[in-house]
Amino acid sequence: MVSNNFNLLEELHLALYETFLMVSVSLVFAIIIGGLLGLLLFLSSNHLFFKNKVLNEISGSIINIIRSIPFIILLVLLIPISKAVVNTTIGPAAVIVPLSVSAIAFYARLSEASFSDVNKGVLEAAVASGARARDIVMGILIPEALPQLINGITITAISLIGYSAMAGTVGGGGIGNLAIRYGYQRYNMTVMITSVVVLIVIVQGLQLIGDFSSKSVNKK
Amino acid sequence: MIRLKNLNVTFKQKKSELHAVSDVSLHIKKGEIYGIAGSSGAGKSTLIRTINLLEKPASGQILVHNKNIVDFKGKELRELRRGIGMIFQLFNLVESKNVYDNIAFPLKTAGKTKDEIKLRVNELLEVVGLKDKAQVYPSKLSGGQKQRVGIARALANNAQILLCDEPTSALDIETTAAILKLLRDINEKFGITIVIITHELEVIKAICHRFAVMDQGAVVEEGLVYDVFTKPKHEFTKKLLEYSSKFELPKELIKNLKGSVLKIKYIGETATDPILSQLSTKYKVVFNILHGKIEYIRDLPVGILYLNINGSDQNISEAIEYLKMSTYSVEVINYGIE
Numbered sequence: 301m302v303s304n305n306f307n308l309l310e311e312l313h314l315a316l317y318e319t320f321l322m323v324s325v326s327l328v329f330a331i332i333i334g335g336l337l338g339l340l341l342f343l344s345s346n347h348l349f350f351k352n353k354v355l356n357e358i359s360g361s362i363i364n365i366i367r368s369i370p371f372i373i374l375l376v377l378l379i380p381i382s383k384a385v386v387n388t389t390i391g392p393a394a395v396i397v398p399l400s401v402s403a404i405a406f407y408a409r410l411s412e413a414s415f416s417d418v419n420k421g422v423l424e425a426a427v428a429s430g431a432r433a434r435d436i437v438m439g440i441l442i443p444e445a446l447p448q449l450i451n452g453i454t455i456t457a458i459s460l461i462g463y464s465a466m467a468g469t470v471g472g473g474g475i476g477n478l479a480i481r482y483g484y485q486r487y488n489m490t491v492m493i494t495s496v497v498v499l500i501v502i503v504q505g506l507q508l509i510g511d512f513s514s515k516s517v518n519k520k
Numbered sequence: 521m522i523r524l525k526n527l528n529v530t531f532k533q534k535k536s537e538l539h540a541v542s543d544v545s546l547h548i549k550k551g552e553i554y555g556i557a558g559s560s561g562a563g564k565s566t567l568i569r570t571i572n573l574l575e576k577p578a579s580g581q582i583l584v585h586n587k588n589i590v591d592f593k594g595k596e597l598r599e600l601r602r603g604i605g606m607i608f609q610l611f612n613l614v615e616s617k618n619v620y621d622n623i624a625f626p627l628k629t630a631g632k633t634k635d636e637i638k639l640r641v642n643e644l645l646e647v648v649g650l651k652d653k654a655q656v657y658p659s660k661l662s663g664g665q666k667q668r669v670g671i672a673r674a675l676a677n678n679a680q681i682l683l684c685d686e687p688t689s690a691l692d693i694e695t696t697a698a699i700l701k702l703l704r705d706i707n708e709k710f711g712i713t714i715v716i717i718t719h720e721l722e723v724i725k726a727i728c729h730r731f732a733v734m735d736q737g738a739v740v741e742e743g744l745v746y747d748v749f750t751k752p753k754h755e756f757t758k759k760l761l762e763y764s765s766k767f768e769l770p771k772e773l774i775k776n777l778k779g780s781v782l783k784i785k786y787i788g789e790t791a792t793d794p795i796l797s798q799l800s801t802k803y804k805v806v807f808n809i810l811h812g813k814i815e816y817i818r819d820l821p822v823g824i825l826y827l828n829i830n831g832s833d834q835n836i837s838e839a840i841e842y843l844k845m846s847t848y849s850v851e852v853i854n855y856g857i858e
Contacts, residue, residue, distance in 0.1 A: 425673075430677070
C-alpha cells in the first residue's frame with residue numbers, strides 16, 4: 301500500500317518538474333540538432349543545392365538505426381554515454397541523453413519532410429534570381445517550411461512526453477513514471493487517474509499551442 | 521545577345537539516356553521577343569532553362585553577351601543569373617512573404633540597401649500595376665496578379681533578359697492578353713530581350729517577333745513569326761499550325777454547292793483592301809462567303825476566306841485570275857459550272 305506520508309500534490313509537483321526538465325531540454329536539442337540534420341538531409345538530396353548521395357545515405361542510415369532501436373533499449377545502451385556527458389547514470393539528467401538522441405533522430409526526419417514539402421519551383425525561382433544557397437535557406441526554405449516545422453515540434457514534444465514515462469527505468473521520474481509506479485504497480489487509482497488526467501491536459505495544451513503557432517505563421 | 525551553338529541536354533534514366541535537347545543552335549537578338557513553340561515533351565522547357573544554367577548542357581555552347589556561360593560557377597553564375605529574370609507557369613511566389621517582400625528578396629540577396637530596395641520595389645510595382653497590393657500575401661491574389669508579381673521579381677535586379685516558361689498557360693484568355701501586353705510593354709519600354717516558351721500559338725502570334733518550332737528536342741523550323749505562320753515549311757510546323765486553327769469546310773457542304781468554291785488566303789496589306797467588292801462590280805460574279813476569319817500576327821493581319829462564286833465560265837476564270845494576283849494564294853477547291 302501507499303505509505304502514509306505519501307503526498308500526492310508534492311509528488312505530482314516534483315514529477316511535473318522532472319517531466320518538464322526532461323522534455324524541454326531534449327526538445328531544444330531535437331529542434332537545433334535534429335533540425336540541422338533534417339536540413340542537411342534535404343540539402344544533400346536536392347540538386348538545386350549540394351546533392352551528395354554518400355553524405356545523404358550515411359546520415360540517413362544513422363538516423364534510421366537510432367529510430368529502429370526501441371527507446372527502452374536505447375535508454376540502457378546509452379548509459380555509458382550519459383555517464384560521460386552528465387556524469388550520472390540515474391535521475392532526469394541521465395535520461396535527457398537518450399531522450400535527446402531519440403528526439404533528434406525523430407525530428408530530423410520530420411523536418412526533412414517539411415523541407416521536402418516546400419514547393420520546388422519557389423526554390424528554383426530563388427536560384428534563378430542569383431541568390432546564394434545560404435540566403436535561400438534562411439530567406440525562403442525555412443520561412444516556407446515553418447508551419448510544418450512547428451507541427452513537427454508539437455509532434456516531437458508529445459512523443460517525448462510519452463517516452464519520458466520510461467525514464468523510471470533509470471530513476472528519471474516524471475509524470476508518466478508516477479502513473480506507472482503508483483498507479484500501475486501499486487493499484488493506486490487516484491494517483492493513476494490524476495497523473496493520466498494531468499498528461500491529457502498537457503498534451504492537449506501542447507497541441508493547441510502548436511496548432512495556433514503553426515496557423516499564425518501560415519500565410520497560405 | 522543569346523547564342524546557342526549545337527546544344528545538347530541529356531537526362532540519365534535508369535538504363536537509357538533521354539535526349540531532351542539535341543543539337544540546337546539559335547540566335548536570339550537583343551531587344552526581340554523570341555518564342556519557342558512545340559507540344560509538351562518537345563524539350564522547350566529544358567532548352568530555356570539552359571540559358572540561366574538551371575539545366576546543364578551535355579555539350580555545346582551558350583553565349584550570353586558573347587561569353588560562353590556553360591562553365592560558370594559560384595559568384596560568376598549568380599551574377600549572370602541576376603541579369604536574367606525568369607517567370608514561371610505556376611508563378612512560384614514565396615507564400616510566406618507578401619508582394620513587397622517577394623520582389624525585395626532578389627534585391628536583398630544582391631546586397632542592396634533598404635532605401636534602394638524600397639525605391640526599386642515601388643518602381644516595379646508601378647510598372648506591373650500592383651501599387652496597392654504591396655502588403656498582400658500571394659494566396660490573396662488572382663493568377664494574373666501573381667504573374668505580375670513574378671514579372672516584377674524577375675526584373676528586380678535590372679535584368680536585360682527575361683525568360684518566360686509557359687507564362688500564360690495557367691491563365692484565362694483575358695488575363696493572358698493582359699499579361700502578354702505587359703510583356704510587350706516591358707520589351708518596348710525597357711528594351712528587355714524576352715524568350716518565351718509556350719504550347720499556345722496564340723502567344724507566339726500576339727507578341728513574338730521571331731520563333732522556333734521544336735519537336736523531339738530539335739528545332740525544326742525558325743524564322744519571323746509572320747513568315748512561319750503564313751508559309752510554314754516543315755511538316756511538323758504545318759501540323760502544329762493546323763491544330764491551332766482547325767479551319768476546314770465540311771466536305772458534304774462543298775459537294776452540294778453549285779458554282780466554284782475557293783479558299784483564299786491573304787496576308788499583310790492586301791488583307792485590308794476591298795478585294796471582294798471588286799469581284800462583283802468588275803467581274804460580274806455573285807459570291808457568297810461560306811467561312812472566313814482574319815487574325816493578327818503581332819499587328820499584321822492574315823485572312824482566310826472560303827468563297828462560293830457563281831457566274832459565267834469566262835467571268836469566273838477572270839475573277840480567279842484577279843484574286844490570284846491580288847491575294848496571297850487562291851486554292852480552287854471545287855470548280856463548278858452552272
